[in-house]
Amino acid sequence: MNADLHCHSVVSDGTLTPEALAQRAAANGVELWALTDHDEIGGQDRAAAAAHANGMRYLTGTEISVTFIGKTVHIVGLGFDAHDERMGRGLLQTRGGRGDRAKEMSNQLEKVGIHGAYAGALRYAGNPELVSRTHFARFLVETGVCRETNEVFRKYLTEGKPGFVEHHWASLKDAVHWITQAKGVAVIAHPARYRFSANEEFALFTEFKSHGGQGVEVVTGSHTPAEYLTYADMAREFGLAASRGSDFHSPDESHTDLGTLPPLPLGLTPVWEMLSTRIQ
Ligand code: AMP
Numbered sequence: 100m101n102a103d104l105h106c107h108s109v110v111s112d113g114t115l116t117p118e119a120l121a122q123r124a125a126a127n128g129v130e131l132w133a134l135t136d137h138d139e140i141g142g143q144d145r146a147a148a149a150a151h152a153n154g155m156r157y158l159t160g161t162e163i164s165v166t167f168i169g170k171t172v173h174i175v176g177l178g179f180d181a182h183d184e185r186m187g188r189g190l191l192q193t194r195g196g197r198g199d200r201a202k203e204m205s206n207q208l209e210k211v212g213i214h215g216a217y218a219g220a221l222r223y224a225g226n227p228e229l230v231s232r233t234h235f236a237r238f239l240v241e242t243g244v245c246r247e248t249n250e251v252f253r254k255y256l257t258e259g260k261p262g263f264v265e266h267h268w269a270s271l272k273d274a275v276h277w278i279t280q281a282k283g284v285a286v287i288a289h290p291a292r293y294r295f296s297a298n299e300e301f302a303l304f305t306e307f308k309s310h311g312g313q314g315v316e317v318v319t320g321s322h323t324p325a326e327y328l329t330y331a332d333m334a335r336e337f338g339l340a341a342s343r344g345s346d347f348h349s350p351d352e353s354h355t356d357l358g359t360l361p362p363l364p365l366g367l368t369p370v371w372e373m374l375s376t377r378i379q
């Protein structure tokens with residue numbers, strides 16, 4: 100089964116529409132697809148329709164920003180009811196702080212001589228409620244401050260750098276509950292990206308499970324092949340189902356295209372098996 104259960108459209112920080120993503124996924128052989136915009140489900144109905152128009156099956160998706168022990172962690176939700184009110188309110192609240200955060204980022208960048216970054220980032224944001232660091236990165240590349248978005252993150256947008264603003268996202272408990280109460284499955288996104296110590300990672304997995312979380316991304320565009328194996332072991336150790344997703348954002352920026360990752364390592368429960376009744 101070629102399942103790709105993690106990617107972004109213009110509804111968050113991707114550059115393609117849900118329709119263009121669906122076409123690209125299908126052309127790359129994806130059979131089961133989920134669009135997982137950051138803190139947003141505004142693209143879900145379009146994505147499901149486009150999946151069906153391109154002969155794919157569909158799972159609803161989102162990627163919720165969470166603050167856990169002072170660090171940002173992403174929790175993917177799959178197969179939930181996209182019209183669930185509590186979930187809708189939770190996501191609205193989570194993205195609510197993004198406007199002020201973006202203005203503050205812009206003020207800080209101003210101090211290092213980068214002007215007009217808020218207005219610049221907004222021009223790249225397809226959804227004004229969802230201004231993200233990615234949109235700032237695209238603006239800084241456009242204006243020639245950096246050559247590519249990765250460099251912008253390294254020099255300006257990560258902890259300790261001039262444009263980084265500490266932000267408080269949803270709690271792990273709330274994010275997992277919003278998803279599970281809406282009949283979905285919660286999945287820890289790209290765990291290797293957090294650079295947690297062994298103790299911190301153990302705490303994340305343990306608390307996530309205690310709140311009702313059931314899955315972890317094992318094969319993702321954010322992991323190396325060695326990390327697939329590390330998190331396959333973690334999935335087994337914690338009794339979590341395994342997910343697979345490219346985290347595709349843009350043909351110009353993403354190194355992993357939709358549907359092109361290797362299959363899950365053997366001996367894992369694929370998350371889509373737990374979600375068979377939620378597939379559209
Ligand atoms: P935000 O939710 O506004 O903090 O933005 C987070 C997004 O920034 C992630 O979902 C990625 O798309 C992007 N991102 C984070 N780190 C990097 C990086 N080092 N290079 C490129 N994009 C990144």
Ligand code: MN
Nearest residue numbers: 107112233348
């Ligand atoms: Mn992103």
Ligand code: MN
Nearest residue numbers: 162173288289
């Ligand atoms: Mn993420």
Ligand code: MN
Nearest residue numbers: 105107162346
């Ligand atoms: Mn993502």
